[in-house]
Amino acid sequence: MDDLVWDQGVVKLAGVPGRQVDLATLARVAGGMPESDAVRQALDGEPGLEATRFCTPVHSTWAAGVHAAVVEVVPDTGFVKVLRYLVVHDCGRLINPMIVDGQVQGALAQGIGGALYERLVFDRTGQLLTATLMDYLLPTASEVPGAEIRHVETPSATNALGARGAGEGGIIPVNAVIAQAVEDALRPLGVQVDAMPLTPDLIRQWFANFSARGDA
Structure with missing residues (x-):
């Protein structure tokens, strides 16, 4: 896990260009629709994915x-x-x-x-x-x-x-x-x-x- 890097919605393998997986793929895997058996085994068959992002608007919108x-x-x-x-x-x-x-x-x-x-x-x-x-x-x-x-x-x-x-x-x-x-x-x-x-x-x-x- 120490070799994984989270960058702009994509998980990358540090030091290995091109080895990455996007959040949509992870969501499909966590939801019980794996891309491969290897990924399923890595998750031990346990579904679940939680991600949190924050947005701070530059301007308020007054009504x-x-x-x-x-x-x-x-x-x-x-x-x-x-x-x-x-x-x-x-x-x-x-x-x-x-x-x-x-x-x-x-x-x-x-x-x-x-x-x-x-x-x-x-x-x-x-x-x-x-x-x-x-x-x-x-x-x-x-x-x-x-x-x-x-x-x-x-x-x-x-x-x-x-x-x-x-x-x-x-x-x-x-x-x-x-x-x-x-x-x-x-x-x-x-x-x-x-x-x-x-x-x-x-x-x-x-x-x-x-x-x-x-x-x-």
């Missing part, structure tokens, strides 16, 4: 997007319903539009969870009190609207595909967008949204504070 939401706030219950949610997203060339749409829709659901439902509660000793789905509230399909998704394709100049990232653009703005929509709906109350999630208890407290000031 861009705009989100907008229409919400309804029910004063009596404090419940917030997302009526419409619009996403305009530019992740460069769309290689698989259906996958990108699914990514945006799933990310929106996760964002709505963080904005309106999901809350980590700890007691004084640091014990997590919302450790199960009995206590940790998640949005269901009825709480997540179908996102109205529009795509703008501006090909990236930093890679041959012209693609940009689509992984995070669907979730990063959601909390801020919903917070701003709720704050706009509660503008007569003079509320500044500075806490998340926007639970019914929190919103009812804002209405109670407004009434206590005698502004109702």
Whole structure:
């Protein structure tokens, strides 16, 4: 083994020009399709091949997007319903539009969870009190609207595909967008949204504070 040299995807025999085998051949051998009995004997009949390579891009590919939401706030219950949610997203060339749409829709659901439902509660000793789905509230399909998704394709100049990232653009703005929509709906109350999630208890407290000031 000391005489073997790995060079650019090829295993070479040191000091013997022309004696080499490429990774594809090794993969066929390791997968149970040997090129010769000698190679099979060398592997003792045990399949298996693992190779790792790393790529460090020279340039990042930044995506861009705009989100907008229409919400309804029910004063009596404090419940917030997302009526419409619009996403305009530019992740460069769309290689698989259906996958990108699914990514945006799933990310929106996760964002709505963080904005309106999901809350980590700890007691004084640091014990997590919302450790199960009995206590940790998640949005269901009825709480997540179908996102109205529009795509703008501006090909990236930093890679041959012209693609940009689509992984995070669907979730990063959601909390801020919903917070701003709720704050706009509660503008007569003079509320500044500075806490998340926007639970019914929190919103009812804002209405109670407004009434206590005698502004109702």
